[in-house]
Amino acid sequence: MEDLKLTTRAENFSDWYNQLVQRAELADYGPVRGTMVVRPYGWALWENIQKALDSRFKATGHVNAAFPMLIPQSFMTKEKEHVEGFAPELAVVTYGGGQELEEPLVLRPTSETVIGTMYAKWIQSYRDLPILINQWANVVRWEMRTKLFLRTLEFYWQEGHTAHATEVEAVEETERMLGVYADFAINEAAVPVIPGRKSENEKFAGARATYSIEAVMQDGKALQSGTSHFLGQNFSKAFDIKFLDENNQLQYAWTTSWGLSTRFIGAIIMTHGDDQGLVLPPNLAPIQVVIVPIYRKDEEKGAVMEAVARVSAGLDGLRVHVDDREGITPGFKFNHWELKGVPLRVEIGPKDVQNNTLAISRRDLPGREGKRFVPMAGFEAAIRDELKDIQRALLTRAIDFRDRHIYDVNNYDEFKAVVEDKGWAKVWWSDDSDAEKQIKEETKATLRCFARDVEGEGVCFYSGRKTNQVVYFARSY
RNA sequence: CGGGGUGUAGCGCAGUUGGCCAGCGCGCUGCGUUUGGGACGCAGAAGUCGGCGGUUCAAGUCCGCCCACCCCGACCA
Incomplete structure (x- = not known):
């Protein structure tokens, strides 16, 4: 299976x-x-x-x-x-x-x-x-x-x-x-x-x-x-x-x-991406908001779909998709759109109709943490703000990840340990093509690029020579 | 190109020392009940068993050759 x-x-x-x-x-x-x-x-x-x-x-x-x-x-x-x-x-x-x-x-x-x-x-x-x-x-x-x-x-x-x-x-x-x-x-x-x-x-x-x-x-x-x-x-x-x-x-x-x-x-x-699937930045996502209607009986359906239409129409200029497929449970749809990385999900069910609310769930925050109810009054701004916040949050999280996976390294042993499975090595480097090839041979790591805005001088981690250049090494795709 | 692996229904797989009718799960179609985190019942459709050749009364199963794809290495955006 x-x-x-x-x-x-x-x-x-x-x-x-x-x-x-x-x-x-x-x-x-x-x-x-x-x-x-x-x-x-x-x-x-x-x-x-x-x-x-x-x-x-x-x-x-x-x-x-x-x-x-x-x-x-x-x-x-x-x-x-x-x-x-x-x-x-x-x-x-x-x-x-x-x-x-x-x-x-x-x-x-x-x-x-x-x-x-x-x-x-x-x-x-x-x-x-x-x-x-x-x-x-x-x-x-x-x-x-x-x-x-x-x-x-x-x-x-x-x-x-x-x-x-x-x-x-x-x-x-x-x-x-x-x-x-x-x-x-x-x-x-x-x-x-x-x-x-x-x-x-x-x-x-x-x-x-x-x-x-x-x-x-x-x-x-x-x-x-x-x-x-x-x-x-x-x-x-x-x-x-x-x-x-x-x-x-x-x-x-x-x-x-x-x-x-x-x-x-x-x-x-x-x-x-995470273990649920794709996570797309709102600015580039083909679908920015997916609306999932929820109802049991036909009499609920009418009111729910009316609210869905109102919300969808209120999001003019955003890329919105209404998942109105019949015979598929809401839970299935939640997982489906999470796999596809849609940044924001809107749920509208009988309770929302009754309370004049809608539920919004952020793709970047799992489960309850990313879900909240917002009043129907002013939902447009709430959704637009939420998308902007997701865009910001994704960048912040990615910067944090990047910075935690770039290691300042001073000797070859540390270097090997880092590029083996931890991340990138940032090192002082006295530019030397042969040494670079040797390192690639021995560690599979390549020189990704020279760092910009380097100040001062240091000692090359490999040759021990004085240098004013800093570079990044990593295994790469 | 080197090493490893896999080819059986759309997808994932099972198929005993060769034996008659090729199966299971998911998906798909229809009907009904369901629907706030991957629903359930009933009834269906769907397969040149990767290809070619051989052995045999009989091949998904044994043998040979070929092909394709995936993974790991050397090259790259």
Whole structure:
């Protein structure tokens, strides 16, 4: 008999995640190994993520466009590091129109190469710069080990690609978009990410510098949740993106790229989810309020449904769902919508009709603790306030969790104990790629990013050398 | 690609030393009673037993090959 309850996080975090994703109807496995079907509920969540990001992109001057999914294979080889980085995970089309193609086409793993090619055509003068384009797209990377949302052969994302006249502008753009991601993650998703620069080992293939937002998952692992790359002139030299500056000098443009994918849904799940199921931040939840009518007899039904209609109509602008399914008990519905992570449940039954009240239950607080009765008079404000409070509470709780799972570590033994199962290690670090590789080899922990706003000096936990840099290490997805 | 595991109804599983009619729970359909934390009764529908080949009077069960998926490792957003 199939268990009604999820595997708990403590029992097996990975099973918990897999069961949750499928039972909450966020996604399912596609027919081809490693592919993912994003189901309507999961896609609705993605659409809300898209809206929150897209409005931020527009507000910072970007426009949307669409570039082709098929890329001539030769494009991928033009930038040396790029080809080395992506070669193992390319899917290649060799047949089309019933015959073998003259040149194989790769399914885009990312679009720097096509977009760079187009930018080379479109840019002649400094007056054409900056060019600030984003596209919402799917990309294909042939991963060996897959997991729904976190790593699949095909995934959905947005990729911004910009070209600038100066290095300073391009660096500013890279950091601006990192800031946009952090703002989105913290204020919309209530995922308290840590922004920072990646190490040379971990940066994007072809980038001068990569920045990321990193999130602490409930099993203590890190999830890279968005990236922003300063590409220098690497791609403009490879793709001949040149312009004449004010002094009639031919210059290579400075480019950036930045992306955030459906992986972010995994970050939300593993930041807020509990043993009852998904917990969604109100700002992004496809359904913010679910109303469950309760009645026994037909004569009760009429009055109850009337109250339900009144409440539902009073919540204009909120995403409200009335679960009026017949023949299913309220208890079943409570569990169902908890599994799906709806932030707030409203119950309206005969007693409420009689007392002129309604019952509201917060998803983030279990059982009686999160349930209270509010008077029908003024329910609109009560519900809106409650949603805002849930959004705040989720962030506060996640920040607290994050801070309790990042450990200041001074020696390698402590380090090993921490990254083994406790969480992240925050350490003084004298930047050394070989040491970083050695640590990864021995502990499976990777350098997630360089901490910002570091003051003073310390002693590297690994080499014992003096340094002014602090970094985070953790095992990651 | 290495290691491990699993394929029998939509899902989760049982199926004895091969034996005739392939079963159980959940879900699904219909009717009735229920409904403030995962309701109950009755009646139903639903299966190329992952595929191909072999052994046998007889294969879900034994043998061989293949395929798929999941988990753990090396790579990644």
